[in-house]
Amino acid sequence: MAQEGQELILVIDFGGQYNQLIARRVRECGVYCEIASYTQPLEKLKAKKPAGIIFTGGPNSVYLPDSPAIDKEIFTWGVPILGICYGSQLMAHLLGGHVEVAEEREYGKTLVDLDVTSPLFAGLPAKNVCWMSHNDHITAAGPGFKIIASTPNCPVAAAADLERKLYSVQFHPEVLHTENGTAILGNFVYKVCGCAGTWKMASFVEESVAALQKRIGSGRVLCALSGGVDSSVCAAMLARAVGKQLTCVFVDHGLLRKNEREEVCAVFGEGGLFDLNFVCVDARERFYKKLAGVSEPERKRKLIGEEFIRVFEEEAKKIGAVDFLAQGTIYPDVVESGLGGESATIKSHHNVGGLPDFVDFKEIAEPLRDLFKDEVRQAGRELGLPVALVNRQPFPGPGLAIRIIGAVTPEKVALLQEADAIYREEVDKLPLAERPSQYFAALTNMRSVGVMGDERTYDYAIALRAVTTTDFMTAEVTELPPATIAAAANRIVNEVQHINRVLFDFTTKPPATIEFE
Numbered sequence: 001m002a003q004e005g006q007e008l009i010l011v012i013d014f015g016g017q018y019n020q021l022i023a024r025r026v027r028e029c030g031v032y033c034e035i036a037s038y039t040q041p042l043e044k045l046k047a048k049k050p051a052g053i054i055f056t057g058g059p060n061s062v063y064l065p066d067s068p069a070i071d072k073e074i075f076t077w078g079v080p081i082l083g084i085c086y087g088s089q090l091m092a093h094l095l096g097g098h099v100e101v102a103e104e105r106e107y108g109k110t111l112v113d114l115d116v117t118s119p120l121f122a123g124l125p126a127k128n129v130c131w132m133s134h135n136d137h138i139t140a141a142g143p144g145f146k147i148i149a150s151t152p153n154c155p156v157a158a159a160a161d162l163e164r165k166l167y168s169v170q171f172h173p174e175v176l177h178t179e180n181g182t183a184i185l186g187n188f189v190y191k192v193c194g195c196a197g198t199w200k201m202a203s204f205v206e207e208s209v210a211a212l213q214k215r216i217g218s219g220r221v222l223c224a225l226s227g228g229v230d231s232s233v234c235a236a237m238l239a240r241a242v243g244k245q246l247t248c249v250f251v252d253h254g255l256l257r258k259n260e261r262e263e264v265c266a267v268f269g270e271g272g273l274f275d276l277n278f279v280c281v282d283a284r285e286r287f288y289k290k291l292a293g294v295s296e297p298e299r300k301r302k303l304i305g306e307e308f309i310r311v312f313e314e315e316a317k318k319i320g321a322v323d324f325l326a327q328g329t330i331y332p333d334v335v336e337s338g339l340g341g342e343s344a345t346i347k348s349h350h351n352v353g354g355l356p357d358f359v360d361f362k363e364i365a366e367p368l369r370d371l372f373k374d375e376v377r378q379a380g381r382e383l384g385l386p387v388a389l390v391n392r393q394p395f396p397g398p399g400l401a402i403r404i405i406g407a408v409t410p411e412k413v414a415l416l417q418e419a420d421a422i423y424r425e426e427v428d429k430l431p432l433a434e435r436p437s438q439y440f441a442a443l444t445n446m447r448s449v450g451v452m453g454d455e456r457t458y459d460y461a462i463a464l465r466a467v468t469t470t471d472f473m474t475a476e477v478t479e480l481p482p483a484t485i486a487a488a489a490n491r492i493v494n495e496v497q498h499i500n501r502v503l504f505d506f507t508t509k510p511p512a513t514i515e516f517e
């Protein structure tokens with residue numbers, strides 16, 4: 001939530017796919033930004049006192065009766081508004097303009113003529129490549145509006161009512177395919193809304209630490225630490241705020257990657273970077289026992305989730321009642337979407353989100369609730385966390401159990417840990433920008449014949465995965481340099497016993513998922 005006196009740009013969500021990106025770009029301009037659904041009552045939106053408003057895109061047609069809309073009163077507040085794509089059409093539709101289905105659908109990079117005398121396009125070239133994606137278009141912008149951009153197919157690519165500070169763009173300034181897109185959003189927040197741009201990570205961390213100190217007072221805090229980016233940054237922030245009043249519990253369920261436990265203990269344990277109480281629970285045997293003979297993926301997930309809660313509950317009992325339970329919830333977890341709706345459960349994700357029911361506490365502390373993932377990483381850097389931890393790729397709660405096809409045994413875990421560590425080591429030799437979003441090894445349950453020395457072998461195949469994605473909902477295969485894959489494969493068969501074959505997974509998501517189970 002915006003802090004008292006902080007400038008806020010409010011993004012009103014009409015169901016577009018780039019909404020979070022709009023908020024990210026505005027924050028990159030140094031202005032705090034939140035997303036709210038178009039279904040929220042108008043007075044709730046007004047109470048946030050935004051310095052500016054952005055209407056997002058969306059998949060509907062504004063002229064259809066059930067399409068998302070907003071009360072026209074919003075245009076009388078005197079708050080500058082920028083409509084993007086659907087948002088621009090909605091603005092035209094509500095303010096006396098005309099929107100209709102375009103003869104030719106416009107999609108992709110398009111050269112747009114800009115009126116660079118408009119504050120929105122100040123400093124831009126007169127012809128700018130913009131990203132278009134629309135079936136409908138505006139044919140008349142409405143009284144008071146002046147056309148400030150056009151293409152041969154799209155007569156009103158942008159329009160402005162200077163007096164009412166209403167702007168609309170048919171294209172998407174938030175996506176990287178639009179050249180100077182961030183500059184356009186920057187012009188909106190600075191030149192149109194008059195923001196000063198004081199949102200900075202260093203001051204965010206400082207203010208959050210001070211706010212946590214004030215809120216927690218002399219209270220006690222419990223935090224479940226997974227070693228992932230979010231929970232680590234959350235723990236680090238609380239440690240800076242309240243030191244020994246914080247207890248972090250880290251559970252080693254025996255399904256972690258190689259050396260992960262040692263790495264977490266080195267940062268948060270005794271002699272580490274923070275002054276806090278740290279409990280590392282060695283629960284490996286318990287989890288292996290539970291998982292013995294279980295090969296069905298969802299059953300594995302469920303057993304691990306339940307056992308995790310049991311272990312945590314036992315530890316929490318030893319600590320006794322606490323005042324706060326700290327959680328590393330981040331903004332994409334909480335953001336309200338306009339046209340949400342439940343998608344089908346493909347996999348039940350085990351996260352620590354279920355803990356509140358099992359721990360004795362009075363309040364929840366979620367210091368990262370307002371941050372996007374890369375902002376969480378930035379906060380981590382501000383807090384002095386090691387680079388390797390801050391840049392860590394996502395790792396699922398059930399850990400290696402869902403990267404071992406079939407039943408989990410401690411021996412298989414050890415095999416996979418070794419192979420995975422080698423693969424990651426080889427990929428990590430690439431520059432950061434060339435590394436995939438997620439890359440790991442999985443142990444298949446396929447055994448095949450090989451030859452080692454003069455001996456016949458009958459051993460397992462390791463599969464290597466590398467994907468590039470922004471949202472993890474869809475993913476492309478990362479085409480790693482062949483030399484990287486070859487080096488990893490060569491080292492794995494040489495250094496890890498009982499692996500005689502290495503396969504590379506070339507499947508996108510969909511139809512495959514990122515994990516193997």
Ligand code: XMP
Nearest residue numbers: 348349350394395396397398472513514515
């Ligand atoms: P999938 O395999 O569903 O993965 O394509 C998408 C992203 O979610 C992660 N993932 C999980 N994370 N518990 C988690 O905390 C889980 O059970 C789980 N399953 C998948 C996966 O690593 C990827 O980043």
